[in-house]
Amino acid sequence: MARKWGMVVDLDRCTGCEACVVACRAENNVPTVGEDQAGRGRAMHWIRVERYWEGEFPEARLKFRPVLCQQCDAAPCEPTCPTYASHHTSEGLNAQIYNRCIGTRYCANACPYSVRFFNFYNPVWDKPFHLQLNPDVSVREVGVMEKCTFCVQRIQAAEIQAEAEQRDLKDGEFNPACVQTCPPKAMVFGDLNDPGSEVARLTRSNRATQLLGELGTRPSVTYFEAESWEEGEKDQG
Amino acid sequence: MSEKTIAQVNEDLLRPVLRTTRRFWIAVLLLGSVVAAGIGAFGYQVWNGIGVWGINRPVFWAFDITNFVFWIGISHAGTLISAILRIADAGWRRPVTRCAEVITLFALMIGGIFPIIHLGRPWLFFWMIPYPSERQIWPQFRSPLAWDFFAIGTYLTGSFIFLAYPMIPDFALVRDKVTGWRKKLYTVLALGWRGTPRQWHRLEKAMHIMAIVIIPVAVSVHTIVSWDFAMAPVPMWHSTIFGPYFVAGAIFSGIAGLIIAMAFLRKVLSLEDYLLPVHFDNLGKLLLTMCLVWVYFIFSERLTVWYGNESAEMAVFWTTQRGPFAPLFWTMVFCNFIIPFPLLAIKRFRTTITGVVIASWTVVIGMWLERYLIIVPSLSHKYLPYTYGSYRPTWVEVTILVASNAAMGLLYILFSKFVPIVSIWELKVGSHKPPVVHHRLSVVRDSSPTGASAIDDGLLTTDQ
Numbered sequence: 001m002a003r004k005w006g007m008v009v010d011l012d013r014c015t016g017c018e019a020c021v022v023a024c025r026a027e028n029n030v031p032t033v034g035e036d037q038a039g040r041g042r043a044m045h046w047i048r049v050e051r052y053w054e055g056e057f058p059e060a061r062l063k064f065r066p067v068l069c070q071q072c073d074a075a076p077c078e079p080t081c082p083t084y085a086s087h088h089t090s091e092g093l094n095a096q097i098y099n100r101c102i103g104t105r106y107c108a109n110a111c112p113y114s115v116r117f118f119n120f121y122n123p124v125w126d127k128p129f130h131l132q133l134n135p136d137v138s139v140r141e142v143g144v145m146e147k148c149t150f151c152v153q154r155i156q157a158a159e160i161q162a163e164a165e166q167r168d169l170k171d172g173e174f175n176p177a178c179v180q181t182c183p184p185k186a187m188v189f190g191d192l193n194d195p196g197s198e199v200a201r202l203t204r205s206n207r208a209t210q211l212l213g214e215l216g217t218r219p220s221v222t223y224f225e226a227e228s229w230e231e232g233e234k235d236q237g
Numbered sequence: 238m239s240e241k242t243i244a245q246v247n248e249d250l251l252r253p254v255l256r257t258t259r260r261f262w263i264a265v266l267l268l269g270s271v272v273a274a275g276i277g278a279f280g281y282q283v284w285n286g287i288g289v290w291g292i293n294r295p296v297f298w299a300f301d302i303t304n305f306v307f308w309i310g311i312s313h314a315g316t317l318i319s320a321i322l323r324i325a326d327a328g329w330r331r332p333v334t335r336c337a338e339v340i341t342l343f344a345l346m347i348g349g350i351f352p353i354i355h356l357g358r359p360w361l362f363f364w365m366i367p368y369p370s371e372r373q374i375w376p377q378f379r380s381p382l383a384w385d386f387f388a389i390g391t392y393l394t395g396s397f398i399f400l401a402y403p404m405i406p407d408f409a410l411v412r413d414k415v416t417g418w419r420k421k422l423y424t425v426l427a428l429g430w431r432g433t434p435r436q437w438h439r440l441e442k443a444m445h446i447m448a449i450v451i452i453p454v455a456v457s458v459h460t461i462v463s464w465d466f467a468m469a470p471v472p473m474w475h476s477t478i479f480g481p482y483f484v485a486g487a488i489f490s491g492i493a494g495l496i497i498a499m500a501f502l503r504k505v506l507s508l509e510d511y512l513l514p515v516h517f518d519n520l521g522k523l524l525l526t527m528c529l530v531w532v533y534f535i536f537s538e539r540l541t542v543w544y545g546n547e548s549a550e551m552a553v554f555w556t557t558q559r560g561p562f563a564p565l566f567w568t569m570v571f572c573n574f575i576i577p578f579p580l581l582a583i584k585r586f587r588t589t590i591t592g593v594v595i596a597s598w599t600v601v602i603g604m605w606l607e608r609y610l611i612i613v614p615s616l617s618h619k620y621l622p623y624t625y626g627s628y629r630p631t632w633v634e635v636t637i638l639v640a641s642n643a644a645m646g647l648l649y650i651l652f653s654k655f656v657p658i659v660s661i662w663e664l665k666v667g668s669h670k671p672p673v674v675h676h677r678l679s680v681v682r683d684s685s686p687t688g689a690s691a692i693d694d695g696l697l698t699t700d701q
Binding site for chain 1: 364365469619620
């Protein structure tokens with residue numbers, strides 16, 4: 001069976017440190033748009049940590065939710081693209097083909113998670129940051145949509161390596177940058193079609209929920225919430 | 238009303254084509270420079286990147302698609318209305334049809350530009366067109382944007398044919414009246430029209446077919462435009478009412494646009510004897526009908542959303558009813574209903590051209606706001622409150638909007654320079670008051686078959 005990449009994010013472990021955000025930027029050459037553009041709502045971060053307050057002061061609590069592309073199985077972004085720039089791979093990823101993107105931005109409007117990012121200008125890296133660009137990841141030009149790829153370059157590299165060594169991929173052999181860097185180990189990545197993988201085991205947990213799953217997008221990212229976000233209510237998990 | 242001879246009609250309606258006033262040049266210069274400014278703004282956008290617009294995440298569409306839907310809506314003025322009036326054989330349509338059909342053609346041309354210039358990489362727009370590429374990549378036929386391409390392409394072609402056929406006898410008339418370079422031009426345009434019975438018969442048949450074919454095309458175009466929104470799971474976009482709601486809105490704004498254009502032509506080209514108060518009265522009644530249909534639709538849409546009380550939709554709902562978009566929303570209600578309704582419903586106001594024209598202006602403004610209010614509040618309040626955003630246009634977007642209006646004016650003025658804006662032959666045919674359509678054309682057939690201005694004697698009553 002073909003692989004199907006998926007992720008589990010344990011919200012009760014997430015401390016909101018945003019290390020995943022930093023790691024993602026470094027790994028995927030995500031441009032920094034600068035103060036002015038960020039103020040116009042054009043900041044780019046393929047993964048973000050959403051912060052919500054729960055309750056009233058002084059009883060207030062912070063809740064964090066890392067949100068990245070959910071790599072939906074029924075992704076609204078895919079059929080809306082008139083040029084096939086947004087399409088589904090055989091391994092369950094929502095691929096974005098930068099070269100094919102003409103910038104209608106329809107995919108980003110259709111995405112309920114708002115995890116698609118548009119290059120309003122050509123990206124620039126102030127010196128010496130241009131030296132730290134990851135050579136495995138292409139940079140994107142003006143007018144092109146971009147988004148989380150589950151670090152497809154790492155997936156490809158691991159698959160090629162395993163094939164060269166004539167063996168199967170091991171669970172946890174590689175991880176996307178965000179998962180690799182997460183200090184409290186709130187994120188787990190792996191093949192959902194491998195019933196023995198940790199991510200598949202966790203996804204079967206009754207703590208598992210999906211972000212906006214009611215929209216029928218069938219996301220590949222699962223969130224764990226032991227405690228409800230509503231104060232006082234406890235989840236059955 | 239006044240009775241005019243054929244010669245007078247020819248003189249009145251050909252005057253704008255044959256005589257060029259200073260006013261014409263001033264208008265062309267003014268509008269042309271505004272259009273040039275718009276092209277300049279677009280160039281600036283291409284050079285720097287689309288970031289010079291105010292769009293952001295999550296409001297990825299704003300003025301661009303608002304203008305697109307607005308102009309496609311205006312385009313429903315013409316072909317659809319004129320086709321319905323032709324099929325219904327409403328005699329009063331005769332002086333109106335051509336002004337209306339021209340609006341369709343130009344509004345489609347202008348509207349169709351927006352999906353191209355709003356692209357992040359507009360130079361690659363042709364990837365939306367299905368062409369045999371060496372990479373064997375086709376457009377995504379499941380995408381409503383690909384449907385748009387076919388819908389607008391079909392409507393543009395159809396409405397061009399619908400406009401062009403009845404122009405042929407008038408081109409022949411001009412050809413027979415002029416000399417010099419104009420003679421050469423109109424000889425080509427008249428396509429060898431000699432006014433033989435066979436030619437008249439074919440024209441009549443072609444117009445009948447086109448009038449019937451163009452109505453479903455027009456309805457489908459704006460339905461497909463509405464599906465750009467309705468197909469996406471965005472709060473208050475994902476609605477089954479959008480198809481008919483958009484079609485009704487399009488006809489509403491289209492009639493308003495037509496009335497404004499007619500009032501303008503009447504004044505500038507001194508067509509007071511042709512575009513009569515009765516035309517404005519009749520179109521005002523149509524506008525009134527569409528006004529009520531529009532109110533019905535927006536009420537149904539809002540009521541079901543409010544009653545359903547779905548959290549993401551309610552966020553959008555309240556932002557338009559009493560949140561930051563409320564001033565625009567209530568302005569829209571004023572413009573689309575509260576002002577035009579009494580102006581059109583009360584006979585004393587409707588029978589004055591001024592009343593109908595004021596109502597039309599408010600409707601055009603209101604319908605532009607309506608499209609804006611469909612697009613921006615929904616995008617700025619999608620599901621996750623963390624991603625809520627806002628939008629403010631920049632000078633580039635405003636310039637392009639103004640320029641699109643100037644382009645409409647410019648194209649209209651240039652058109653009325655080259656083509657009699659009132660269909661002369663149809664006006665003459667209508668004046669003979671025969672009992673049924675076929676007899677009416679037989680009148681034409683019986684008369685001199687050699688000239689385009691076949692009906693050349695008798696009195697012509699322009700009153701309806």
